[in-house]
Amino acid sequence: MKIKKETLDFIVEACRNTYPNEFIGLLRAKNNVITEVLVIPGSTFEQSRSTLKEYMVPLDPTIVGSIHSHPGPPIPSKADLNFFARHGKIHIIVGINEIRAFDRHGNQVPLEIIK
Numbered sequence: 003m004k005i006k007k008e009t010l011d012f013i014v015e016a017c018r019n020t021y022p023n024e025f026i027g028l029l030r031a032k033n034n035v036i037t038e039v040l041v042i043p044g045s046t047f048e049q050s051r052s053t054l055k056e057y058m059v060p061l062d063p064t065i066v067g068s069i070h071s072h073p074g075p076p077i078p079s080k081a082d083l084n085f086f087a088r089h090g091k092i093h094i095i096v097g098i099n100e101i102r103a104f105d106r107h108g109n110q111v112p113l114e115i116i117k
Contacts, residue, residue, distance in 0.1 A: 003066075003092045003103065004114045005036040010101075012039055017071040017096045026052035026070040028059065029092065035116065036092070039069060049073065051081070056088075067092035076102040083108045 016039070017025045026045055030038040040062075044055035052070050059065070067090035070082070076097035078086065086093045086106045093104045094113065103113035 003031070003034060003036065003111070004116050005094075007115050007117055009036055009038060010115055013069050013094065013096060014101075016041075020047045020071065022073055023047040023049055024052035024071050024073070025096070026054055026068065028054075028065050028089065029067045029069055029094070030062070030064040031066040032064065036066065038064075040065065059089075066090045067094070069094040069096070071096040072098075074098060076100050078104055078108045 016027070025047055027039040027041045029036045030040055042054040042058045044058055046053045068085065072095055074097060076095035078095060082095070086104065086108065091106055092111065093106070095102055095104065103111050105111050
């Protein structure tokens with residue numbers, strides 16, 4: 003999967019602005035390129051977890067996955083894996099010093115940054 007640099011820049015800035023709380027959003031893609039982050043109304047950004055109101059997620063075929071941050075390394079938790087299985091095919095975790103992408107099963111996948 004690919005992601006636009008400006009979208010990744012937005013993600014990093016949103017994570018910085020919520021730190022030490024976690025950030026969460028959904029990813030929209032066009033032609034297999036992630037172009038937008040959708041922040042769901044009612045989302046909560048807390049120190050040990052972030053949540054979104056699933057009933058507020060629109061029925062939108064352009065939603066391909068999620069983004070959230072961790073205050074430490076970008077390693078999916080059991081709760082993350084459960085969430086991944088319900089919300090698309092690619093999931094980005096932003097850690098303190100690293101960004102990683104995962105499939106719905108928690109396997110790390112490549113993420114290409116494009117202009």
